[in-house]
Each structure stands twice: as structure tokens, then as C-alpha cells.
Amino acid sequence: MKRFGVWASALGSGLALGIAVTGAASAVAQDQLPAPSPIEKTLAERATHVTEVTLDKNMLAFAAKFMDKDEDKDDQEAKDMIRNLKGVYVREYEFDKDHSYTAEELEGLRKYFESTDWSPMVHERTKGVAEGTDVYLKLVDGHIQGLFVLDAEAKELSLVLILGPVDLDKISSLGGTFGIPKDAVKSVKKAQKEAGK
Amino acid sequence: MRQSTNYAIFLPLGLAAVMTPAIMLAAGGTGTGFNAVVHGIESRYHAHANHIPFMMLISGVAGIATHGGVRGLRVAEIEHLDGPVDGAELNALVAQHVGPGWERIIRETSRDGDDQSLIYAKPDGDRMGLLVVDLDHHEMNVVQISIDPKHLDDDIKQYSHHHDKAHDDVKPDDDGQDSSDSE
Numbered sequence: 461m462k463r464f465g466v467w468a469s470a471l472g473s474g475l476a477l478g479i480a481v482t483g484a485a486s487a488v489a490q491d492q493l494p495a496p497s498p499i500e501k502t503l504a505e506r507a508t509h510v511t512e513v514t515l516d517k518n519m520l521a522f523a524a525k526f527m528d529k530d531e532d533k534d535d536q537e538a539k540d541m542i543r544n545l546k547g548v549y550v551r552e553y554e555f556d557k558d559h560s561y562t563a564e565e566l567e568g569l570r571k572y573f574e575s576t577d578w579s580p581m582v583h584e585r586t587k588g589v590a591e592g593t594d595v596y597l598k599l600v601d602g603h604i605q606g607l608f609v610l611d612a613e614a615k616e617l618s619l620v621l622i623l624g625p626v627d628l629d630k631i632s633s634l635g636g637t638f639g640i641p642k643d644a645v646k647s648v649k650k651a652q653k654e655a656g657k
Numbered sequence: 658m659r660q661s662t663n664y665a666i667f668l669p670l671g672l673a674a675v676m677t678p679a680i681m682l683a684a685g686g687t688g689t690g691f692n693a694v695v696h697g698i699e700s701r702y703h704a705h706a707n708h709i710p711f712m713m714l715i716s717g718v719a720g721i722a723t724h725g726g727v728r729g730l731r732v733a734e735i736e737h738l739d740g741p742v743d744g745a746e747l748n749a750l751v752a753q754h755v756g757p758g759w760e761r762i763i764r765e766t767s768r769d770g771d772d773q774s775l776i777y778a779k780p781d782g783d784r785m786g787l788l789v790v791d792l793d794h795h796e797m798n799v800v801q802i803s804i805d806p807k808h809l810d811d812d813i814k815q816y817s818h819h820h821d822k823a824h825d826d827v828k829p830d831d832d833g834q835d836s837s838d839s840e
Contacts, residue, residue: 504766510744512764519762522780525806639763 492516493547493623497572499565500551503617506560507553513639515548517624523638538633545624550639558614563590566612570594573608573621582651589614595651597626604628609644620644628652689756691788691801695733697754698790698797702742706733706799726808729786735797741770742792751775751790759788783807 493514504510515523524543555561578596585592591612598606604627609620618641622634628648635645695706709715709732716730744766752761755777763776771794779786781803789800 505768508768509772510764510766513762514760515762516760518780519760519778522778522785522806525783 493549497569499568503553503561506555508556509554511552511639513550515638517546520545520548538630541627541630545622547623548638549621551619553617555615559590561590561617566590569610578608582654593647595648609647611644611647618644691731693754694751695799697750698735701750702738704735704738706735708733724808726805727802729803731801733799738795738797742773743770744773747773748775755788
């Protein structure tokens with residue numbers, strides 16, 4: 461009986477440790493930038509020009525140092541936002557032919573970057589073609605902890621994933637920096653405006 | 658007699674133990690950073706990198722001119738790189754040789770393989786190391802630089818203030834646009 465008790469407690473401790481480790485790993489995975497989706501590889505093979513920007517937390521904190529001496533309050537707030545970001549992941553694919561990607565590939569990309577915390581903010585579609593804009597927000601306890609933009613145009617496909625606390629009012633400061641296309645920021649501002657209506 | 662036998666065995670073994678790492682390092686197979694990347698590219702593409710003469714002097718001058726904002730400048734230029742360069746292969750080659758601490762932040766690649774750019778960064782205290790590998794058709798440049806954002810920022814601001822002042826001095830036209838814009 462005593463032997464059973466020892467085994468049971470060992471098993472219980474093992475399970476508890478396993479759950480704790482898995483939970484921690486999952487939390488880390490949520491905060492880390494994702495590995496490229498297999499779809500991205502096929503898109504890159506078809507694209508005439510590919511741009512990839514990957515910045516982790518350390519790089520972003522360092523980048524914020526560039527703005528250390530800005531005295532403007534808005535710049536200071538933007539800098540604080542950048543310093544607290546956990547990652548920026550940008551992929552831009554340019555094609556020589558219109559619609560070199562399929563609706564299934566776009567859906568696959570959305571699913572790959574989605575998780576339970578992500579809520580759709582806007583889905584914009586062009587009738588008859590696989591074009592459109594998707595904006596997702598990662599909400600944790602009511603706070604925005606991430607932003608995902610998938611912008612599909614005829615000859616260009618852009619993915620922008622920003623992890624960490626994002627202030628939508630300061631999002632304009634990120635447009636054109638860190639490889640984030642200004643169009644992606646415009647899409648977010650437009651979505652924000654429409655959500656406010 | 659026995660002592661001389663020991664010498665005969667242990668001396669070559671000792672020499673081999675000392676010389677092997679040195680030979681391997683000299684072959685460029687195990688090093689990291691700028692030199693390793695350049696050697697890796699040279700051996701893969703059977704090319705020879707030209708190092709810019711007086712680079713140490715140029716780097717020193719850059720360091721003084723930028724008040725320490727830029728230093729450790731190293732440049733290797735590979736001309737006449739024959740054949741198309743596979744972007745994925747170049748990416749893997751650089752990743753293999755660049756060593757720990759370096760992170761790729763930007764990669765640009767074209768399908769025809771003529772244009773490839775890789776930018777790696779390595780935070781080092783208050784400074785940031787940057788390693789750029791850039792292929793433009795048959796010419797490849799590898800550049801390493803160490804920058805201090807704060808000092809560099811001061812220098813850039815100095816010029817941007819001059820520019821802003823010059824811009825402010827230009828009186829706007831009736832339609833609200835700077836006259837400089839119409840030039």
C-alpha cells in the first residue's frame with residue numbers, strides 16, 4: 461500500500477511538472493515569433509522579389525535606443541511602445557503576374573498565424589478574386605497584445621505580425637519603420653475607424 | 658632507450674594536439690564572424706575577395722569623424738562571381754558561418770538570384786554590430802560595422818537640424834507649398 465502511495469505521489473508530481481512545463485512552453489511560444497509557414501516557402505518560390513524582416517524583443521529594445529533623445533511626447537510614447545514589443549515579423553512577396561497565390565493559401569496563412577487569443581477586426585474581400593485585407597488583434601484580458609495584418613493585392617502579398625502591447629493610436633509611428641509597410645498601418649487605422657462607427 | 662621511445666611517441670602526438678586546431682582555424686572551417694563568412698563564400702563560389710587597402714586607417718577616420726558612432730569597419734569585395742546564386746543556399750551558408758549572437762534581421766531576395774541582401778545584427782552592450790552581405794549581379798560585398806546609436810543619432814540630428822532650419826527659412830508660396838518644392 462505504501463509502495464502504491466509512493467508511485468502515486470511520484471506520478472502526481474510528474475504530471476504536475478509536465479503540465480507546468482507545457483504551460484510555460486506554450487506561453488513562451490505565444491510570445492515568440494513563429495517559424496515560417498510552409499505556405500510562405502511556396503510563395504517565395506513564385507515571387508520575383510521577397511523581403512523578410514524579423515526583429516525579436518532584444519533587437520526592438522535596441523532600436524528604441526535610437527530614439528532615446530526624442531523630446532517630443534508622442535515620440536516618447538511611440539518609443540515606449542516599441543521598447544515593449546516582443547517581436548516584429550514582416551514578409552512581402554512581389555509577383556510578376558496577377559494573383560500568383562490562391563484563396564486556399566491565404567486561408568492557410570490566416571489559420572497559421574491565428575490562435576485562440578486572436579480576434580478578427582476586419583475582413584475586406586474583393587469579389588471574384590483572391591484579394592483582400594485581414595486585420596486580427598490578439599486580446600489578452602481585454603488588452604491588445606498583438607496585431608496581424610494580411611494584405612493581399614494583385615501583385616503583392618504582405619504579412620505583418622507584431623507581438624506585444626500595441627497602442628492603436630500610436631500604430632502610425634510604426635508605418636515605414638522595421639519593414640512594416642505603410643499600407644498595412646493604413647489598413648489598421650481604417651479598420652479602427654470602422655470599428656468605432 | 659625507453660626514454661627515447663617515449664619521446665618518439667609523445668612528441669608527435671603533442672605536436673598534433675597543438676597544431677590540429679590551429680590548422681583547422683587557418684583553413685577557415687571553424688571560425689565565425691566576418692572572416693568566416695568571407696572564407697565560406699570564397700570557397701563555395703570559388704571566388705577571391707578583395708580587401709580594401711588601408712581599411713584600418715579608413716575605419717579609424719570614420720571612428721573619429723563620427724565621434725565613435727561608427728567603428729570596426731571591414732569590407733570585402735568579391736567581383737566576377739560566376740553563375741546564379743541560390744538565395745536559400747547563400748542564406749544557409751552565411752547562417753552557418755556567422756556564428757553565435759548574430760541574428761538575421763533583414764533578407765531580400767530575387768527569384769533570378771541576381772540580387773540578394775542579408776543583414777545580420779548583434780547587440781553588444783551599447784553598440785550594435787551589423788554584417789551585410791549584398792549581391793548585385795556578379796558582384797558581392799560583405800561589410801561589417803559596429804555602430805553606437807546614441808553617438809550616431811547626435812551626428813544625424815546635427816545635420817537634420819541644419820536641414821530643418823534651412824527648410825524653415827524658406828518662405829511658403831501663396832498656395833502654402835515651400836518654394837523649394839517647385840524647384
